[in-house]
Amino acid sequence: DMRAFYLQDEPDNPKNYNDSGTSVSAEELRNTIAVETWHFEGPDAMNLIDEMAEKRGYTSRDRVIISPQSMGDKFETMCKKFYQEHLHEDEEIRYITGGEGFFDVRSIDDKWIRIVVSTGDFIILPAGIYHRFTPSNKNHTEATRLFQSYPKWNSISRPEGDKIEVSSLSAPFSFHP
Ligand code: KMT
Ligand code: NI
Numbered sequence: 675d676m677r678a679f680y681l682q683d684e685p686d687n688p689k690n691y692n693d694s695g696t697s698v699s700a701e702e703l704r705n706t707i708a709v710e711t712w713h714f715e716g717p718d719a720m721n722l723i724d725e726m727a728e729k730r731g732y733t734s735r736d737r738v739i740i741s742p743q744s745m746g747d748k749f750e751t752m753c754k755k756f757y758q759e760h761l762h763e764d765e766e767i768r769y770i771t772g773g774e775g776f777f778d779v780r781s782i783d784d785k786w787i788r789i790v791v792s793t794g795d796f797i798i799l800p801a802g803i804y805h806r807f808t809p810s811n812k813n814h815t816e817a818t819r820l821f822q823s824y825p826k827w828n829s830i831s832r833p834e835g836d837k838i839e840v841s842s843l844s845a846p847f848s849f850h851p
Pocket of ligand 2: 761762766805829
């Protein structure tokens with residue numbers, strides 16, 4: 675299973691684990707915020723991804739390599755952009771093919787849960803949940819990004835000072851058809 679835990683408060687280097695010691699199970703992720711996680715390894719892994727993509731209507735994909743080597747002087751800018759709390763109007767579907775990274779997702783009571791991903795991990799964030807991403811301190815994450823239509827990556831930043839009312843926390847899920 676993918677490791678997930680509540681993030682320590684205000685870590686000084688977000689690329690470190692910063693594990694608070696309180697872990698979160700895959701069931702809890704699924705049941706409380708509809709984040710789904712799988713792990714596909716071995717020679718059939720890509721077939722399983724293809725099957726899942728077919729079943730759920732993810733018809734296009736691209737590949738990203740997030741590293742200083744591949745991104746050059748854009749690396750720091752991209753890291754900042756990914757790590758800005760944001761949401762999308764579509765699901766975020768990622769299959770990790772190399773390196774290591776952290777998806778931080780907001781818990782039902784608006785705290786950060788950190789999901790550690792590395793090769794073989796497959797994650798689906800539902801549309802409309804606030805999240806952010808960073809490669810770990812190894813500064814290297816490779817991923818296949820799956821999309822329901824053409825590859826697009828529009829992010830909507832969380833407004834400054836926006837506090838989510840706990841009662842409205844299910845609202846983002848209304849993006850689902
Ligand atoms: C996002 O929206 O946060 C991303 O696409 C992160 C990069 S994919 C590992
Ligand atoms: Ni995102």
